[in-house]
Amino acid sequence: MILTPRSERMAMATEGIRQMFSLRIRNILKKELLLFGPTTMAFPVSEEFLHYSSGIFRPYPADNFEKRIVYWHVVRLIGWGQGDDGSHYWIAINSFGEHWGDSDFGNFTVD
Template sequence: MMKSNVGPNGYNNSADIGKAYKYWAKNGIFTVELTEESSCLPFSQKCQPMEIKLNRYFKVVNNFFEYEHEMRSSIMMDGPVSAYMEIYSDFLSYKSGIYRRLNSRSLGASDIKIIGWGTENGVDYWLAVNQWGTEWGEEGFFKLLAGEEQLGYVPSPITPSLVAVDIVQDIPKSYVHSQLFYLAK
């Protein structure tokens, strides 16, 4: 069985952005505010329904990229793109330069954020960040060989779009905590 979200020390991080995006695409999200009289902390499941005020409801549309130029355009217009990356044993020892998978021993998948691209010594790459901290790679960043299947078996990079729903009958009458996003004041 494949581990997911492995780190350089073999830890298993339970965060799985792909599952979250699928969940939100199916269920949508609400933005909420705390009521004036509330003392609960945002993101706490202890907040009672009367302590929050539903603000807006959004459908989530997950956009996948078939071509690299689509991803570059999205990064320029909308910012970073989320992706899964299959992690191979040689990736754990990455220090610098452009990573090109040379090993076939898969350790699982990890969530990454693709923030840009470039060319180094005539080789194109994606500039990315993972959740392993600044002690790993190039202070937490890494360069991933572009133009080849370096992300492994997992889905293409993805970016969600929020579509505001204003038709009352299209807004769910109930919600669960994982659909709530608090607005900072």
Template sequence: MLLSHVSKHPVGCVIKITDDFLNLEKGTIYMGSNRHIQGSHAMVIVGYGEDNGINYWIVMNSWGEEWGDEGYCRICRDSSLPPGEKSILTRFSYPVLDD
């Protein structure tokens, strides 16, 4: 269901962040971590893709272009950690237009 919404418009999400997420390197697909959770952070899912068999979400952050890949990151969307990597699928929001 989330994939369908992301294909039409950006979707807001809240994720749990860890210290390795804070220092995410350019070009990395974030696969999760067992490191200490630093807190939660609101971001925007703006797309999705696949790289070498790994499906991922494209997520826009508000920390500026110096973070991640010019302010964006890729988070694995086929996670073995239910309900999705870093709890990205537990809290999301998107606009609903009345006809």
């Protein structure tokens, strides 16, 4: 797991669901985290994201995800990791408070 020390909030624009998690964008975000510390990322969320509590959240299930989007949301990325099953995930701090995720921290899939 890689965590970065800086805690400032920064903004980053994205263009569309598919582009956000392309290999190119993933590598750019990892490089940004290593060189400059935490960054922010916007992405579409569905209702189940609001109830995430632990583990690796998978925000893009194939079944009608685009029809289930509630709104776009921004989190602060602070690192990334790899699960026991080999899946890669972002480590993020959310703004929903201590009752979301693991005291406002969460992991969600990169793939």
